[in-house]
Amino acid sequence: MKTAALALAAAAALVALPVAAQETAAPADRVAAFAALPYWPGYWVAEDQAGTTITGLAPLATASTGSSFSVPIMPLRATDARWNAEGRRRWDEVRQSAGGRKATGWGFPMMMGSATPLRFLITPEETIIINFYNEARYIYTDGRPMPPEEDLWPTTYGTSIGRWEGDTLVIETVMVSTPSDFFHGSPPFSENARYVERIRLDGPDRLTLEMTVTDPETLEEPWTAHAAWVRDPGFDRQITLDWTNDRTGNEDGLNTIELAPVQ
Structure with missing residues (x-):
């Protein structure tokens, strides 16, 4: 001790x-x-997406009825948020244009709850969270304050300042570009939204996340979501991909997988 x-x-x-x-x-x-510092080695995949096959469907999501929506998945989509009038307008607009739209990446906040595995690289000065699509978040834990307003501008992953409260990583993120502009499955929060995350180890092979978003521009009240990751022993190295392999299609309002291009 x-x-x-x-x-x-x-x-x-x-x-x-x-x-x-x-x-x-x-x-x-x-x-x-x-x-x-805590040590979170290995590769972590969203708990509700664990075991996803080439079909794109996770076993947990299809266990009861065979439907990919039989249980709630991807809680960071904010389907249960209390949107105000502007938020509902944005939500309806995104849903109408989402069918068959190609993805640019996961972006924030969706990369924190996707089927794409994450790694947490922790040092005293910063924590880097990176996924297999080479998307990275840099959380500075060296005691610096949030940059002044004149030194902030909207980006896909925002600006993140963190601190350790015991074994819990607390992250405050601001200036995230409207997430749904980057990835059609993301919630349409505004660039003025403020995200506070609390990440901690809950058992040897499970990480938990609590995220609260405050955004008076689109929300009637702050919205809080919970997610978790489990360690995936199937990976022994990180293979970086890009989004040129996105073959998502849309037919009669349902997602489909397009045929591979003829060589």
């Missing part, structure tokens, strides 16, 4: 230093800071 307390104290002291000072911190201090 005394060793753990010393490690936590060293980690706190390192994070409290200015960024430039951290870069020249004594090696022993950095080793102690690493020792105080």
Whole structure:
């Protein structure tokens, strides 16, 4: 217990230093800071998408009726959010244009709840969350504040500042470009939305996420969702893909898989 307390104290002291000072911190201090951090190795897939086959359907989603919508999946779509008039207008517009539309990527927040595996690379100064489509989020945990408003601009993954509360990673993200412009399955939050996530290990092979979104432009009240990932032992390395293999089609309002192009 005394060793753990010393490690936590060293980690706190390192994070409290200015960024430039951290870069020249004594090696022993950095080793102690690493020792105080959680370690989430391996590849993590959304719990409700675990075991997804080449059909694109997850076993959990098809267990009861054979339908891909027999149980709730992808909770970060915000289907249960309390949209205001502008939010409902955006939601209807996105749903009408989604059929057969190709994806540019998952983007944020959907990459946090997709069937695409994630990795968490944790250091004292930042945590990087990356998926197999080479999409990455950078969460700075070196004690810096959120940049001033004049130094913020909307991006696909937003700007994220994090902190550790014990073994829980707390992330605040702002300035996310309207998510549904990037991926048609995303909720149509505005660029002024504020996302707060809490991620922690719940057992040896399960990570949990609580996400609260505040966006007066599209929501009547803050919306909170819960998701989880399980460790997928089927991966031993990360193979980066792009979206040129998206063969999503649409027929009579249903998603289909288009035939492979003739060579």
